[in-house]
Amino acid sequence: MSRLVVVSNRVAPIHEGEATAGGLAAGVMDALRQSGGLWFGWSGRTLPQSVVPPDSLTPGSPPAVACSGPVTLYTTDLTQRDYDEYYKGFSNSTLWPTMHYQISLARFEHQDYLGYQRVNRHFAVSLAALLKEDDVIWVHDYHLMLLATALREIGVRNRIGFFLHVPFPASSVFSTIPVHAELGRGLATFDLIGFQTEGDQRAFSNYMREELQAETCPEGHLQLGHRVVRTGVYPIGVEADPLRAEAIRGRDDPAICDYKGRLDQRALIMSVERLDYSKGLRQRFSAFERFLVQCPEWRRQVEYLQIAPPSRSDVEAYQTIRRELEGEAGRINGRFAELDWTPLRYLNRSFPRDQLMPLYALAAVGLVTPLRDGMNLVAKEYVAAQDPEDPGVLILSQFAGAARELDGAVRVNPHDEAGMAYAMKIALQMPVAEKRDRHASMMRSLRTNSLDAWRDRFLFDLRLAEAGLSAAA
Numbered sequence: 001m002s003r004l005v006v007v008s009n010r011v012a013p014i015h016e017g018e019a020t021a022g023g024l025a026a027g028v029m030d031a032l033r034q035s036g037g038l039w040f041g042w043s044g045r046t047l048p049q050s051v052v053p054p055d056s057l058t059p060g061s062p063p064a065v066a067c068s069g070p071v072t073l074y075t076t077d078l079t080q081r082d083y084d085e086y087y088k089g090f091s092n093s094t095l096w097p098t099m100h101y102q103i104s105l106a107r108f109e110h111q112d113y114l115g116y117q118r119v120n121r122h123f124a125v126s127l128a129a130l131l132k133e134d135d136v137i138w139v140h141d142y143h144l145m146l147l148a149t150a151l152r153e154i155g156v157r158n159r160i161g162f163f164l165h166v167p168f169p170a171s172s173v174f175s176t177i178p179v180h181a182e183l184g185r186g187l188a189t190f191d192l193i194g195f196q197t198e199g200d201q202r203a204f205s206n207y208m209r210e211e212l213q214a215e216t217c218p219e220g221h222l223q224l225g226h227r228v229v230r231t232g233v234y235p236i237g238v239e240a241d242p243l244r245a246e247a248i249r250g251r252d253d254p255a256i257c258d259y260k261g262r263l264d265q266r267a268l269i270m271s272v273e274r275l276d277y278s279k280g281l282r283q284r285f286s287a288f289e290r291f292l293v294q295c296p297e298w299r300r301q302v303e304y305l306q307i308a309p310p311s312r313s314d315v316e317a318y319q320t321i322r323r324e325l326e327g328e329a330g331r332i333n334g335r336f337a338e339l340d341w342t343p344l345r346y347l348n349r350s351f352p353r354d355q356l357m358p359l360y361a362l363a364a365v366g367l368v369t370p371l372r373d374g375m376n377l378v379a380k381e382y383v384a385a386q387d388p389e390d391p392g393v394l395i396l397s398q399f400a401g402a403a404r405e406l407d408g409a410v411r412v413n414p415h416d417e418a419g420m421a422y423a424m425k426i427a428l429q430m431p432v433a434e435k436r437d438r439h440a441s442m443m444r445s446l447r448t449n450s451l452d453a454w455r456d457r458f459l460f461d462l463r464l465a466e467a468g469l470s471a472a473a
């Protein structure tokens with residue numbers, strides 16, 4: 001079997017149990033541990049410009065190596081300028097907001113795009129030095145849309161697949177990016193492009209037809225010039241049984257026992273995510289406030305725990321949302337708290353995974369209400385961690401990719417604060433028999449769309465795809 005080579009912006013922390021607050025790292029590391037292989041990405045270090053050759057291309061420079069069981073990690077450094085232009089600039093200030101329909105937050109600077117092209121080329125050159133002839137290359141996410149083009153330009157002939165973890169937006173939204181056509185053609189250079197949902201796949205096909213004049217071939221693939229562009233839907237999953245086992249093990253953790261004692265029979269509503277404007281925290285805080293106003297009988301009976309580790313904190317939009325949430329949390333607690341009750345516990349830090357799972361299991365309600373989300377692994381982890389005999393209720397945004405599969409969730413529109421407040425009431429009052437039915441149905445879907453299934457189905461299709469050796473027209 002050919003070796004698997006995974007490429008993503010960052011590689012996960014090497015040691016098991018180290019907190020990673022990102023879905024890609026969690027999913028890819030678990031998937032790679034099973035199959036073994038090589039994982040290449042940025043080390044997280046930035047070097048001052050002065051120690052790096054002028055355009056930061058360092059062909060042949062050996063990247064650092066580390067091993068974690070069957071997974072070998074190779075990393076490369078970036079310069080401060082690479083970081084500012086490629087990562088903070090084009091990836092996280094142009095692409096991320098646009099892919100999540102937040103075009104009013106998107107900023108485009110041509111210089112940033114040049115940095116994005118440069119780092120994609122830098123990744124290609126460093127990676128090429130590590131490749132064997134029959135390696136299968138699996139590239140992850142929006143930071144690396146130009147990587148296949150860059151690899152083909154330097155003569156790499158291996159199969160190259162791409163998986164987009166975030167949504168692919170409507171054509172009219174994606175085309176607001178001034179260089180959208182180069183990105184579209186860059187994506188079309190991969191031998192297989194994987195999406196989280198059929199909606200994302202459809203949006204991409206529409207974009208390719210409307211903006212790049214691609215055509216649909218009789219077999220259903222897209223044709224762009226002479227290239228056949230293959231796409232597929234591969235919803236990322238979780239491994240349910242280990243998560244439940246972790247939830248059970250963690251029940252005896254002193255911190256968890258202590259917290260359970262302090263909850264004192266109150267129902268726990270819980271949310272976890274990176275502090276990101278796409279996750280709908282502001283709307284959720286307002287919905288919780290509405291719930292407390294409209295259901296005074298639940299005051300003192302409930303606590304809302306929001307875990308939100310800071311993310312991308314040097315991007316302005318993230319500083320703004322953080323300030324707003326701190327203000328809102330203080331205001332809501334100021335309005336409703338009693339001497340012996342704080343309604344909203346807002347924690348700006350990450351938790352080790354072995355504490356997160358028992359906390360999920362403790363929560364009567366898992367509140368997952370992103371404005372847009374490629375999939376949302378927290379929703380799936382919450383379901384997996386529950387006791388099947390007495391499960392909690394998942395409240396889930398209709399705009400999370402996971403909503404396609406998790407039909408037992410109470411579905412909400414995250415822009416409808418009154419609707420979310422009502423959903424909290426319904427969830428807290430739900431009879432146990434209904435909770436069990438809903439949970440069982442969601443567990444069936446978790447088992448069908450497991451993490452292993454995600455990896456195996458993508459790689460099966462990629463191995464079948466022919467390596468297209470020319471760049472897209």
Ligand code: GDG
Nearest residue numbers: 019021022023024026165350351353373374375376377378
């Ligand atoms: C992207 C897409 C897609 C969070 N806080 C802590 C912590 N986490 C872990 C969660 C979960 C992961 O991070 C978050 O994954 P999500 O899927 O919810 O969201 P993104 O980070 O935005 O991920 C997303 C995903 O990629 C995979 O394709 O689903 O749509 O945006 O695993 O548990 N983990 C620990 N401490 C924390 O405080 N240990």
